Amino acid sequence: MERQVDQQLEKLKTRILKMCSLVDEQVDLSIRSIDEENPALAEIVLEKEKKVDKYDLKIDKICQKIFALNQPVAMDLRLIMSALTINTNLERMGDIAVNIIENAKLIGKKPEWINKTHFAKMAKIAREMIRNSIDSFIQDDAMLAKKVIETDKVLDNLNKENHDMLIEIMKQNSDDIQAAVALLVISRQLERLGDHATNISEDVYFIVEARMVKHKYEKYLFSDDDNDDDE
Secondary structure, eight states: OOOHHHHHHHHHHHHHHHHHHHHHHHHHHHHHHHHTTOTHHHHHHHHHHHHHHHHHHHHHHHHHHHHHHOOOOHHHHHHHHHHHHHHHHHHHHHHHHHHHHHHHHHHOSOOGGGGGSSHHHHHHHHHHHHHHHHHHHHHTOHHHHHHHHHHHHHHHHHHHHHHHHHHHHHHHOGGGHHHHHHHHHHHHHHHHHHHHHHHHHHHHHHHHHOOOOTTTHHHHHSOSOOOOOOO
16 A cells, blocks of 8 residues: 555655756756857756746755655655755756856857867766766666766866866966856866765765765775774
8 A cells, every 4th residue: 555655755756856857958058058159048047947946945845744744764764855955956056057157158159279178078077977866866776876976086186177277278368368267167167066966976875775975975985894983
């Protein structure tokens, strides 16, 4: 016999997946607006932002309802707790997509030197991390979640290298300063997208494995030592 809470949890998952889809589209469109030099895509991103905000409220509301009307068992409780933080990370990803759009306007026509930077590589990795984090949630796949967490360091390093390259570009030609500063901000925003994808993956790992990995995931994921001694 299906529990009433099962129906509510299914509705919660459905709403999270719809929000995932919206945010994934936002990020994809914001990056395409730079690649394709198409400012019209900005309006679509902004339109989707309103929908993301609505789902943000809906997800919070259903989580509160499940807590208030039920006594969730351990697995359900982990899902509900994680849903709240996944929701927050998705909403912030949507904000980042808007921020990328705003900085893309400052770039205007893509400078020739953009291909010397890690912009394209970072954008590709960030999108893969987002999609893998979403897929790990859909499939309850702890190993895919682990893959996202491991990739975060790669994106961090590319962002640092991008920073140095863009500073050098600004030093060489003052005419490039506005575009370089905008790309500097976008590079940081792509790195932040990776952080949020990592946060979601940490929550997925918690849901599936019942093991908290936030802030100390290396100890759990990359070590054979299962001791939980405090340091």
